[in-house]
Amino acid sequence: MEPHPVIDVQSLRKQYGEHVVLDDVTLQVAEGEVAAVIGPSGAGKSTMLRCLNLLEKPDGGRFRVQDTTIDASAPIRPKDVKQLRRSLGMVFQSFNLFPHLTVLRNVALPQERVLGRSRAEAEARGMELLERVGLADKPAQYPSRCSGGQQQRIAIARALALDPEVMLFDEPTSSLDPELGLEVLAVMRELATEGMTMVVVTHEMQFARDVSDHLIVMAHGGIIEQGKPEQIFSDPHHARTRRFLRAVLDR
Amino acid sequence: MTVLSEWGTYFPQLLQGLLVSLRLAAISLGVGIPIGLALAIANGSGGRVVRSVAVVLVEIGRGMPALVMLQLVYFGLPSLGVSFASFTAAALGLTLTTAAYTSEIIRGGLQSVPAGEVEAAEALNMSRFDTLRFIVIPQGMRVAVPSLMGFSILIFQGTALAYTIALPELLATAYSIGSSTFRYLSVLTLAGFMYVAITVPMSMLTERVELRLSRHL
Amino acid sequence: MTPEVLLSILQGLPTTLVLTAGALALGALGGIPLVLLRRSPVALIRLPVRLLIEVLRGIPPIVWLFLIFFGLPSLGVRLGPLTAGILGMGAISAAYLAEIYRGGLAAVNQGQYEASMALGMSTPDMMSRIVGPQVVRVSVPAVATYGIGLLKDSSIAFTIGVNEMLYFASSESRATTDAIGPFLTVAAVYILLSVLSAWGARTLNARLRRRVAR
Numbered sequence A: 001m002e003p004h005p006v007i008d009v010q011s012l013r014k015q016y017g018e019h020v021v022l023d024d025v026t027l028q029v030a031e032g033e034v035a036a037v038i039g040p041s042g043a044g045k046s047t048m049l050r051c052l053n054l055l056e057k058p059d060g061g062r063f064r065v066q067d068t069t070i071d072a073s074a075p076i077r078p079k080d081v082k083q084l085r086r087s088l089g090m091v092f093q094s095f096n097l098f099p100h101l102t103v104l105r106n107v108a109l110p111q112e113r114v115l116g117r118s119r120a121e122a123e124a125r126g127m128e129l130l131e132r133v134g135l136a137d138k139p140a141q142y143p144s145r146c147s148g149g150q151q152q153r154i155a156i157a158r159a160l161a162l163d164p165e166v167m168l169f170d171e172p173t174s175s176l177d178p179e180l181g182l183e184v185l186a187v188m189r190e191l192a193t194e195g196m197t198m199v200v201v202t203h204e205m206q207f208a209r210d211v212s213d214h215l216i217v218m219a220h221g222g223i224i225e226q227g228k229p230e231q232i233f234s235d236p237h238h239a240r241t242r243r244f245l246r247a248v249l250d251r
Numbered sequence B: 001m002t003v004l005s006e007w008g009t010y011f012p013q014l015l016q017g018l019l020v021s022l023r024l025a026a027i028s029l030g031v032g033i034p035i036g037l038a039l040a041i042a043n044g045s046g047g048r049v050v051r052s053v054a055v056v057l058v059e060i061g062r063g064m065p066a067l068v069m070l071q072l073v074y075f076g077l078p079s080l081g082v083s084f085a086s087f088t089a090a091a092l093g094l095t096l097t098t099a100a101y102t103s104e105i106i107r108g109g110l111q112s113v114p115a116g117e118v119e120a121a122e123a124l125n126m127s128r129f130d131t132l133r134f135i136v137i138p139q140g141m142r143v144a145v146p147s148l149m150g151f152s153i154l155i156f157q158g159t160a161l162a163y164t165i166a167l168p169e170l171l172a173t174a175y176s177i178g179s180s181t182f183r184y185l186s187v188l189t190l191a192g193f194m195y196v197a198i199t200v201p202m203s204m205l206t207e208r209v210e211l212r213l214s215r216h217l
Numbered sequence C: 001m002t003p004e005v006l007l008s009i010l011q012g013l014p015t016t017l018v019l020t021a022g023a024l025a026l027g028a029l030g031g032i033p034l035v036l037l038r039r040s041p042v043a044l045i046r047l048p049v050r051l052l053i054e055v056l057r058g059i060p061p062i063v064w065l066f067l068i069f070f071g072l073p074s075l076g077v078r079l080g081p082l083t084a085g086i087l088g089m090g091a092i093s094a095a096y097l098a099e100i101y102r103g104g105l106a107a108v109n110q111g112q113y114e115a116s117m118a119l120g121m122s123t124p125d126m127m128s129r130i131v132g133p134q135v136v137r138v139s140v141p142a143v144a145t146y147g148i149g150l151l152k153d154s155s156i157a158f159t160i161g162v163n164e165m166l167y168f169a170s171s172e173s174r175a176t177t178d179a180i181g182p183f184l185t186v187a188a189v190y191i192l193l194s195v196l197s198a199w200g201a202r203t204l205n206a207r208l209r210r211r212v213a214r
């Protein structure tokens, strides 16, 4: 029998006015699995990810993350939102660090406010995580003094500090030079080996092929193909997938 | 009598007046700016009703000349059975004006905080109140500082309007010396210099702060 | 708040408008030499003008009106209240508008100067035909905002006895038992005027923008 999935999305739908951006999206992610989401620009990848932690409110369908079920047809209770986000960490393309706080405060403040940890506790945990992402020498710096790759690793540490069960990444390396992107990908690989459940929207085909256990191809607001990455990369079923892969791999 | 020795005799009295002006400005700003912040927050993140009330209050406060506000508080309110001493009336009037104007300045500052940061805080599960308190307000207020300083200069100048409600601030003191000596030009010029002695350094400081902040952003 | 009170206050409206428009016109014109001198390469010209602008803006408007109205007579210059009001508010406006123009000048692309010179235009031609109109265009919103502020500030002229709206409100307030009504009424008129002129300024700005875009 299949293990109970950590994320279970059923027929998710989202539209802006008349424009349907997500249509009938159904997917599961098992514990410890790394799911990579690829697809052309405008496919709805970010929107799907943002619906999962309710930064966008879905218009139809339902989904479950761990023990929290969100049904788009019913009013969403603030308590459920809190509980849902409690198990999800999110990393953005543009890092979104807090520029007026030092690196360590960026990582510690949410722990203090959200988990009620003491400052000492939160900063100790923060240092531990900064070390893990290779930034033990940066706690007193301000984010603007850090390279993009460092900023993104700080953002990862900030999200990890709240002990999420699943990490969501929205194109974490797209605004970075390739070399700096590698630092970030290395951290993500390590997270994956440690068994973190991850959903990663990415244009890094190599990462998708080598690290992910589950590949999801989106286009036009829907999932056109999903399954084992080796299988999809070597023998895509769908013509649209083939076209997309050819376009990105030939670059 | 030379102008300088004449000024020497006026100066101590005028200094007393200047202190009253400064105290009035400080109180109006000290109370008005926090109210302005509250209005800005209500305007930016309150519900429909709260927002409309804030917008209307701000429009009234900004649409009404400060002088009318002072006259209304000091000469008008007593007919409703509420009367204030002139300092209180002046402070009340200028505080309301400050609140209305600074709420717009602060709203601009708060809006300059990137939406991505607010989203990040939301995704980190921080409450809306915490997001305001730790993320939006500290950065937004910083952006608003130069404009708030510029506005403070105007409010300090506005304290001269309290002359019309018999508050012995700088202008009133100068005018009363003028009316007893008939040396209006001389005493008003000295008073003018005393205003300038506060406002010009303030405006130079404002310019420097503005430069520094723009360099660091 | 009665219709009679409103009518009485509205007697002051023409004066309020004349005072505002007069001071704004004076300021709009006076600001031009101020900004040109303020940008002079000669320090001996630039610095005193800069000081003048600072002093004009640094002394409260009501103090300027008092200086002109009560102070100047001792030098033999006697002005009526309305003239004193327009001159005083106009001088202050010139200083504020000079600073607004300065921002507008800074916003004109350096390439415009270079292109004009490459075409062999004289400096006065360049300033009046190429740079000037562009400065006017970018300054319009700030000047309009200033004008709306001036409309409210014109109430200060009441203190030297100009028969503008607040003057009538104040005498109504003293003449009747309803002390607050006239002030509320005049406040409402000012608020209405600011809302209307803000709307007018937006329309004007949108129209200008369309013309430039074309």
Ligand SMILES: Nc1ncnc2c1ncn2[C@@H]1O[C@H](COP(=O)(O)OP(=O)(O)OP(=O)(O)O)[C@@H](O)[C@H]1O
Pocket: A016, A019, A021, A039, A040, A041, A042, A043, A044, A045, A046, A047, A048
């Ligand atoms: N706030 C919004 N209002 C209206 N339309 C939106 C909004 N956000 C996204 N869209 C539209 O939804 C569609 C999907 O956008 P989304 O950002 O999810 O795509 P994506 O797959 O993440 O693309 P990319 O690879 O460029 O990031 C696009 O057509 C986009 O224009």
Ligand SMILES: [Mg+2]
Pocket: A045, A046, A047, A170, A171
């Ligand atoms: Mg996207």
